[in-house]
Amino acid sequence: MADFAPREHLATHDIVNQPPVPSDEDWLTDDLPLREALSHQAPAWVPRRLAALGRAVGSQRLQALGEAANQHPPRLRLFDRHGRRLDEVEYHPAYHALMHEAFDHGWHAVAWQEEGRGGHQAHVAALYLLTQAEPGICCPLTMTHAAMPVLRQKKRVMAHWGSRLLTWGYDPRAHPSDDKTAVTLGMAMTEKQGGSDVRANTTYAEVADSDRNGAWLSGHKWFCSAPMSDAFLTLAQTSDGLDCFLVPRFQPDGRRNPIEIQRLKDKCGNRANASAEIEYRHAWAQPIGEPGRGIATILEMVQQTRLDAAVAPVGMMRQALREAWRYSCHRHAFGRPLAEQPLMRMVIADLALEVEAGVGLGLRAASAFDGAASGHDHERALARLLPTLAKYWHNKRGPGFMAEAMECLGGIGYVEETPLARLYREAPVNSIWEGSGNVICLDVLRVMARHPESIEALMSELKAAHSQQADFDRALAELEQALTAGDETMTLRARWLTQRMAQTLQAALLLRHAPTAIAETFCRSRLGHDPSPAYGVLPADAPLAAILERITS
Template sequence: MSDHAPRTRLATHRVTNQPLPGGDRDLLGGDPPLREALAREAPDWVTRRLAPLGREAGGEGVQALGEAADRHPPELRLFDRHGRRLDEVSYHPAYHALMHLAIDHGWHAVAWQEEGRGGHQAHVAALYLLTQAESGFCCPITMTHAAMPVLRHSPAVEARWAPGLLAWDYDPRALPAAEKRGLTFGMAMTEKQGGSDVRANTTAAEAGDDGWRLTGHKWFCSAPMSDAFLTLARTDEGLGCFLVPRFTPDGERNAIELQRLKEKCGNRANASAEIEYRGAWAEPIGAPGRGIATLLEMVQQTRLDAAAAPVGMMRQALVAAWHHVRERHAFGRALAEQPLMRAVIADLALEVEAGVALMMRAARAFDGAARGDEHERALARLLPALAKYWHNKRGPGFMAEAMECLGGIGYVEESPLARLYREAPVNSIWEGSGNVICLDVLRVLGRHPDSLAAYWQAVAPARGEERRLDATLAELERLVAEPAARLEPRARWLVQRLAQCLQAALLVQYAPAEVAATFCAARLGDEAGPAYGVLPSGSPCNALLARIES
C-alpha cells in the first residue's frame, strides 16, 4: 500500500442498546381504548372509515412529514420581487401534504355531512389520529370544520360558502373563492387590549354602498392563508360577526395586511399572524350586535377539538416512551421490566385511556344534540369545557414525564418528545385559557341547570360500583350547591373534579375492572397525587401496560 493512500476512519464503537427505528404503525388498529370507545359510542361505519387513516397516519412517510412541517415553519411573503403587496404565507411541502391527508378524505367536513349519525365522533377520532402525525396543521382543519355552524346563521352566506367548505379537495392557491376547488377558514377575534375579553374589541365596521368595511387590528389571526376569516367588529348595535374573504367579490385582494407571523413556542407548522384590516370588505353573519352569541357555536366546536388534540399528543408520547423502555437496558435488565418504570408508564396509559373515554363521550353528545336529544344537548354545553380544561392541564406534565422515560435523547429535537413538549400548552391557551374555561363552566351551571342534571344522569350508572367514586361524587354535590360567590375562587377544583368523576364513571361502566379501579384509586383515592407514576400499592401494572398496544 502506498504511503499516500488515504487512511480508513474506523468507528470507535458499535451502536448497541438503542431502540430500533419505529417503522410503520397502525394508529387505530393498535389502540385498544380508542377501538373500544368507537365500538360503544359510534356507528360501525365510523371505525371502517377511520381504518385507512390509522394506517396512513402511523406510516413512516406521514410521520416524516410531521417532523418536516415542524422543522420548516411557514414564512411571511409581504411583497413580490417587484414590490407589489402579496400578504401571503409560504409553507413547506410537508405541510401541504398533511393538509391533503386530512381534507382530501373529508375529515374537516364529516361532522356536517354525517351530522347526528356519528359524524362528530368520526371527526374527533380523526383529529386524535391526525394529531399523532403533527398537531400544528390540525388548527386550520379545526377552524374550517368549526366555521359551519356560524355560516348557518345567514342562509345566503351559507349557500355561497358551504359547498367550498365541505369539498374534499385541498386547494392552497391564492385565488378568489369561486375559482377554487375547496376552501379553508380561519378566525381573527382577539385584540391587544382585550385578549379573551372580546367585548373590549375596537375594530370598527362601517356599512357602505358595496357592503361593510372593517378597520382595525387583530392580535391573533389563526391560519392567515385561509380563504375567509370569521371576525368580530363593532357596529352601532354592538359587536357583530363578519365574514372577511381573502378576495373581494370583484376578485381583488382584500385589504387585509399581514403585519408579522408569531414566533411561537410550539405549533410551528401552523402560522398565526397579527393582521390589519384597512377598510377590508366584509359581510355580516347573524343578528346585528349579536356577534359573540353567533360565534359561540363555533367556539364549542373548537373547544371539543382542543380537548381531543392533547389526548392524541399524550397517546403519541406514551407509545414513544413504551417503545423506548422495552428495548433500552440499564442496570442489568430492560427498563420496561423495572417496577418503578412500569408504574410510570402504566399511569401514563391510564391517563390516555381516561382522556379517550371523555373525548368520545363528548363527541357523542354533539351528535345526540344534532338529533334533537335534549339530554345530549345539555351535556354538549358542558362537556367540551370540562374536557378541554382537564386534558390540557394534564398534558404538559405528561410530556415531561414521557420525555424523562427516554432520558437525554428525549430532550433533543430528533425525538418527537421535544416537539410534543413544546406543543403541549397551546390547546390550553387557545379558545380560552384555564380561568376563562372555568368561569364559563360556572356560567353554564348557573344558566343551564339542565346541564348539571344531565351530568348527574351521566354518572348515575356508575354509582354504587366504586366507593372512591361515590365519595367524590358526594363531595362534588356539596361543592356545586355552594353560592356562586364562594364557588368562583374554587372553580378550578370544581372543574377538575367534574372532569375526573365523569372519566371515572365512564371507565367504571365500560373499561376492564382493573383499569377502572386503578383510575379511581390513583385519581380520587387517599393516595392520589399530582405526579405521574405514583400508583397505589398493588396496582395491576401488567393489565394497564397490556392495553397500550395490541
C-alpha cells in the same frame, strides 16, 4: 519507531441497547383504548372509515412529513419583486402534503355530512390521529370544520361558502373563492387591548345597507390563526354593538381584500402552523347573525373548536406514551429492560391510564354533539358542558405528561430528533387557545347558572356508575355537596369544581366501559384520599401488567 498496524474496523463502538429503527405501523389497530371507546360510543362505520387514516398516520412517510414541517416553518412574503403587496405565507411542501391527507379525505366535513349519525365522533377521532402526525395542520382543520354552525346563520353566506367547505379537497392557492371548489376558513378575534375580553375590541365596521349585505372593516387583530385561509370569521363594533363578520381574502370583484399581515408570531411550539397579526384596512366583509349578537354568533364556532382543543392533547399524549413505552421495551439498564423495572412500569402505567380516560371523555363529548343534532335534550344539555370540562382538564394534564414521557427516554428525549421535545413545546397551546384556564372555568360556572339542565344531565351520567367503586362514590357525594355552595365560594373553587367534574366523568365512563383493572386503578389514584399531582404514584398493588399490556395491541 515500531511499525503501526491499522485496525481492521475504524468504528469505536457498535450501536447496541437502542430501540430498532421504526417501521410502518397502524396507529388505529394498535390503539386498543381508542378502538374500544369507538365500539362503545360510535356507529360501526366510524372505525371502518378511520382504518386508512390509522395506517397513514403510523407510516414513516407521514411521520417524516410532520418532522419536516416543523423543521421548515412558514415564511411571510409581504411584497412581490415589484413592490406590490402579497400578504402571503409560504409553507413547506411537507405541510401541504399533510393538509392534503386531512382535507382530501373529508375530515373537516364529516361531522356535518354525517351529523347525528356519528359524524362528530368520526371528526374528533380523526383529529386525535392526525394530531399524532403533526398538530399544526389541526388548527386550519378545526376552524374550517367549526365554521359551519356560523355560516348556517345566513342563507346567502351559506349558499356560497357551505358547499365549498364541505368539498373533500385542499386548494392552497391564493385565488378568489369563485375559482375554487374547496376552501379553508380561519378566525381572527383577539385584540391587544382586550384578549379574552372581546367586548373591548376596537375594530369597527361600516355596514353598507339596511339589508346587511356587506360591510367595511377597519382595525387590528393580534392573533389571526391560519392566515392563508380563504376567509376569516371575526368580530367588529357597529352601531348595534359587537357583530360577527365573514371576511374573505378577495373582494366580490376579484381584487385582494386589504387584509395586511404585519408579522408572523414566533411561537413556543405549533411551529408548522402560522399565526399572524393582521390589519383590516377598510376590508370588505359579510355580516352574519343578528345585529349586536356577535359573541353569541361566534360562540357557535367556539363550542366546536373547544371540543377539538380538548381532544388534540390526548392525541399528543398517546404519541408520547407510545414513544416512552417503545423505548422502555428495548432499552436495558441494570441488567433488564426498562419496561421490567418496577418504577418505570409504575410511571408508564399511570400515563396509560390518563390516555384511556382522555379518549373516553373526548368521544363522549363528541357523541353528545351528535345526540344534540338528533334532537335529544339530555345530549344537548351535555354538549353545552362536556367540551369545556374536557378542554380544561386534558390540557392541564398535558405538559406534565410530556415532561414525564420525555424523562422516560432520558437525555435523548430532550433532543429534537425525537418527537417528545416537539410535543413538549406543543403541549400548552390548546390550553391557551379558545380560552385559558380561568376563562374556561368561568364559562363552566356560566353554563351552570344559565343551563342547570346541563348539571342535571352530568349528574345523571355520573350516577349511572354509582356503587361500582368506593372512591368514586365518595367523590360523587363530595361533588354533589360542592354544587350547593354559594356563588362566591363556587367562583373561588371553580378550578377544583371543573377538574372534579371532568375526573369523575372520566371515572364513570371507565367504570361502565373499561376493564376492571383500568377503572379501579383510575378511581383509586385520581379520586382516592390522597391523590398525587405527579405521574407514577399508583397504589402499590395496582395491576400494572394488565394496564401496560393495553398500550399496544
